[in-house]
Amino acid sequence: MVDEKGERIPLTIADWNVKEGSITVVFNEVGRTTHKLASVKAGDSILSFTGPLGLPAHVEKFGTVVCVVAGYSTATCLPIVKALKAAGNRVVVIIRAPSKDMLFGDVPLRTVADQVIVSTGDGSFECVGFVLEPLKEVIEKEKVDRVFTAGPVCMMKLVANTTKKPSKIPTIASLNPIMVDGTGMCGCCRVSIGGETKFACVDGPEFDAHLVDWASLMARRCTYSIDTQSPVKYQCLNCAQW
Amino acid sequence: MPQKLNLNRVEMPRQDPHARGKNFKEVALGYSPEQAQEEASRCIQCPKRSCISGCPVNVDIPDFIEAMRKGDMPGAVRVLKSKNALPGVCGRVCPQESQCEAQCTLEKRKAPVAIGRLERYVADWEQQNKSVMPPPPPPPPPTGKKVAVVGTGPAGLTVAAEMAKLGHGVTMFEALHVAGGVLMYGIPEFRLPKAIVQGEVEYVKSLGVELVLDAVIGKIDTVDELLANGYDAVFLGTGAGLPMFLGVPGEDLCGIYSANEFLTRTNLMKAYLFPEYDTPLGMGKRVAVIGGGNVAMDSARCALRLGAKEVYIVYRRSKAELPARHEEVENAMEEGIIFKFLTNPTRFLGGGRGWVSAMECQEMELGEPDASGRRRPIPKKGSEFVMKVDTVVVALGTTPNPLIASTTEGLKTTNHGTVVADEKTGKTVKDRVWAGGDIVTGAATVISAMGAGKRAAADMHKFLMG
Ligand SMILES: Cc1cc2nc3c(=O)[nH]c(=O)nc-3n(C[C@H](O)[C@H](O)[C@H](O)COP(=O)(O)OP(=O)(O)OC[C@H]3O[C@@H](n4cnc5c(N)ncnc54)[C@H](O)[C@@H]3O)c2cc1C
Numbered sequence: 001m002v003d004e005k006g007e008r009i010p011l012t013i014a015d016w017n018v019k020e021g022s023i024t025v026v027f028n029e030v031g032r033t034t035h036k037l038a039s040v041k042a043g044d045s046i047l048s049f050t051g052p053l054g055l056p057a058h059v060e061k062f063g064t065v066v067c068v069v070a071g072y073s074t075a076t077c078l079p080i081v082k083a084l085k086a087a088g089n090r091v092v093v094i095i096r097a098p099s100k101d102m103l104f105g106d107v108p109l110r111t112v113a114d115q116v117i118v119s120t121g122d123g124s125f126e127c128v129g130f131v132l133e134p135l136k137e138v139i140e141k142e143k144v145d146r147v148f149t150a151g152p153v154c155m156m157k158l159v160a161n162t163t164k165k166p167s168k169i170p171t172i173a174s175l176n177p178i179m180v181d182g183t184g185m186c187g188c189c190r191v192s193i194g195g196e197t198k199f200a201c202v203d204g205p206e207f208d209a210h211l212v213d214w215a216s217l218m219a220r221r222c223t224y225s226i227d228t229q230s231p232v233k234y235q236c237l238n239c240a241q242w
Numbered sequence: 243m244p245q246k247l248n249l250n251r252v253e254m255p256r257q258d259p260h261a262r263g264k265n266f267k268e269v270a271l272g273y274s275p276e277q278a279q280e281e282a283s284r285c286i287q288c289p290k291r292s293c294i295s296g297c298p299v300n301v302d303i304p305d306f307i308e309a310m311r312k313g314d315m316p317g318a319v320r321v322l323k324s325k326n327a328l329p330g331v332c333g334r335v336c337p338q339e340s341q342c343e344a345q346c347t348l349e350k351r352k353a354p355v356a357i358g359r360l361e362r363y364v365a366d367w368e369q370q371n372k373s374v375m376p377p378p379p380p381p382p383p384p385t386g387k388k389v390a391v392v393g394t395g396p397a398g399l400t401v402a403a404e405m406a407k408l409g410h411g412v413t414m415f416e417a418l419h420v421a422g423g424v425l426m427y428g429i430p431e432f433r434l435p436k437a438i439v440q441g442e443v444e445y446v447k448s449l450g451v452e453l454v455l456d457a458v459i460g461k462i463d464t465v466d467e468l469l470a471n472g473y474d475a476v477f478l479g480t481g482a483g484l485p486m487f488l489g490v491p492g493e494d495l496c497g498i499y500s501a502n503e504f505l506t507r508t509n510l511m512k513a514y515l516f517p518e519y520d521t522p523l524g525m526g527k528r529v530a531v532i533g534g535g536n537v538a539m540d541s542a543r544c545a546l547r548l549g550a551k552e553v554y555i556v557y558r559r560s561k562a563e564l565p566a567r568h569e570e571v572e573n574a575m576e577e578g579i580i581f582k583f584l585t586n587p588t589r590f591l592g593g594g595r596g597w598v599s600a601m602e603c604q605e606m607e608l609g610e611p612d613a614s615g616r617r618r619p620i621p622k623k624g625s626e627f628v629m630k631v632d633t634v635v636v637a638l639g640t641t642p643n644p645l646i647a648s649t650t651e652g653l654k655t656t657n658h659g660t661v662v663a664d665e666k667t668g669k670t671v672k673d674r675v676w677a678g679g680d681i682v683t684g685a686a687t688v689i690s691a692m693g694a695g696k697r698a699a700a701d702m703h704k705f706l707m708g
């Protein structure tokens with residue numbers, strides 16, 4: 001929450017430094033709050049910051065893990081990739097960016113992950129196409145034990161569909177519904193997982209991607225898009241419900 | 243002093259129902275000095291003083307009223323505050339009709355002294371006349387003991403004030419960005435102005451209590467870590483903040499809110515001032531509030547003020563069973579809220595873009611009394627009908643948030659999720675940990691939370707000094 005008139009928004013912790021007592025967050029300038037946050041200068045302070053909230057990422061030795069990420073999640077998945085590596089996994093990261101210019105966060109990932117694949121929509125960097133093609137290629141080439149995905153809801157949904165059939169690969173999605181308090185008090189962040197209601201802020205953010213009710217999550221995320229977001233650019237106009 | 247009984251309770255001026263339905267300003271306007279004086283002189287100072295036993299924190303009611311009558315306002319403040327750290331809050335939201343005023347000798351003549359209104363008057367007088375108040379008594383010598391209070395609702399604030407007054411070092415931890423609990427996020431501005439709540443929080447801080455905001459206990463530190471890191475005792479006053487839903491199909495549609503979300507957006511985040519404030523609230527024109535308690539009344543009255551054209555309260559029993567305070571039901575009816583009794587939603591239907599567009603309901607009839615003593619609603623076969631709505635607020639009650647219980651070794655909870663604590667002392671089964679308020683009782687009242695806080699503070703003090 002930036003100031004007294006501000007809004008409470010959830011952000012993923014991308015990195016931290018215990019010695020300095022600092023954390024790193026990465027965000028896109030999309031709505032009012034992220035615009036305000038972006039205009040904060042070094043040395044300024046914000047009204048309120050609460051965390052960490054929710055459950056920590058589940059990390060153990062799985063074998064080969066593919067992480068499919070896009071947007072700010074490219075930066076925020078770094079601690080998870082590091083932890084997966086530290087636990088002895090082979091980690092392949094597939095990054096989606098609209099174009100080479102809009103790609104960020106890939107450099108540190110390259111130093112940690114075993115392999116990084118970038119797919120840009122316009123083909124300005126590495127492979128062309130959506131993340132699904134490289135994902136399918138990796139799955140065909142090697143035995144994948146687990147998939148982790150974070151980013152736009154529609155991308156996560158398509159990733160979940162890809163890993164469901166023909167062979168089912170355990171897939172975890174980091175969900176990003178709208179939140180208010182982040183402590184389990186309001187139920188704004190509720191998501192339907194295998195028909196059961198869960199609060200993403202306390203029970204999540206990670207859930208079994210094959211059990212998520214994606215349509216409901218997409219619709220709920222768009223509840224306020226007209227009121228608060230910059231128009232069109234960030235609205236997925238080809239979403240099922242628009 | 244013998245006097246003729248005056249049975250004319252002085253009414254409190256209120257905002258006109260039509261005008262107030264469009265603003266968030268306080269509905270009840272408070273007594274003028276003359277009205278307060280007149281009402282205070284109705285107290286006959288009877289020897290029974292039974293009103294005191296009706297008050298969960300045992301305020302010396304006849305004494306503060308007598309001080310008022312004599313024109314000694316600082317004296318009235320002193321009497322009131324020696325027992326109640328939050329009089330401005332209690333004077334506004336306590337159910338006096340079933341507590342102190344129910345015990346008043348004049349109640350038998352149907353004209354109890356308006357104790358709540360007088361309490362409010364004294365508290366407001368103090369806020370406006372801080373400069374003429376004598377300085378507070380010097381703090382007692384520090385005991386060197388440290389107490390952690392988790393949660394800053396009425397229970398936590400009371401424990402903090404009591405323990406600080408006894409010389410203990412107190413730190414309050416609050417998950418949200420402001421202190422006050424339900425007083426800030428739940429009860430609307432038009433019933434309890436937030437400036438009043440913050441005034442009372444400042445008073446507690448002025449006693450030397452340290453306040454740490456944005457601190458979710460169970461996440462940044464567990465209760466066990468607090469105990470290991472220098473706190474001699476911990477009080478849990480984290481309330482009952484977990485909303486219940488109906489569990490019927492379609493409840494995840496956009497435009498369906500828990501009352502907690504709806505009220506938090508409105509009151510804590512000030513969505514009624516959007517876009518000046520950043521938090522939005524998608525408000526439709528036809529709003530259904532499900533439930534019949536105070537929370538449902540507050541939600542409905544907020545919806546009206548946020549611009550809804552028609553606001554329904556949908557309740558599965560009849561008017562006689564409404565759990566809300568009579569006064570709040572009347573306020574809601576006066577403002578034009580429409581009540582649909584003996585009606586229960588069975589599913590929600592979606593329109594475009596995943597928004598709720600209608601609600602299917604069932605008519606109910608009342609059967610035999612259930613465990614709560616109220617007649618049980620039974621669905622009428624084939625009575626389904628569809629109501630067009632574009633916003634729904636589910637106000638079915640709350641249970642304690644499991645975060646504390648699940649991260650604290652050795653706490654006992656009931657199957658309702660409430661923490662088990664001794665009724666007289668607030669002591670939990672865990673060493674050095676006390677609890678009180680909604681976390682123990684489930685959703686109850688401000689004053690019962692404060693009463694629990696007082697009892698726990700007394701027992702903690704005994705333990706720390708023993
Ligand atoms: C809409 C509404 C209207 C009401 N109207 C009335 C009324 O008119 N009269 C009346 O007497 N009562 C009313 N009540 C009930 C009353 O507000 C509550 O009974 C009372 O506030 C309970 O006090 P508490 O101190 O136990 O908890 P709360 O007021 O719930 O405070 C708990 C605090 O603890 C914090 N917390 C929770 N978990 C953690 C954690 N892990 N770490 C740190 N902090 C935490 C919360 O953020 C909160 O601030 C109403 C309730 C609601 C919701």
Ligand code: FES
Nearest residue numbers: 182184186187201
């Ligand atoms: S954000 Fe309120 S419950 Fe999760």
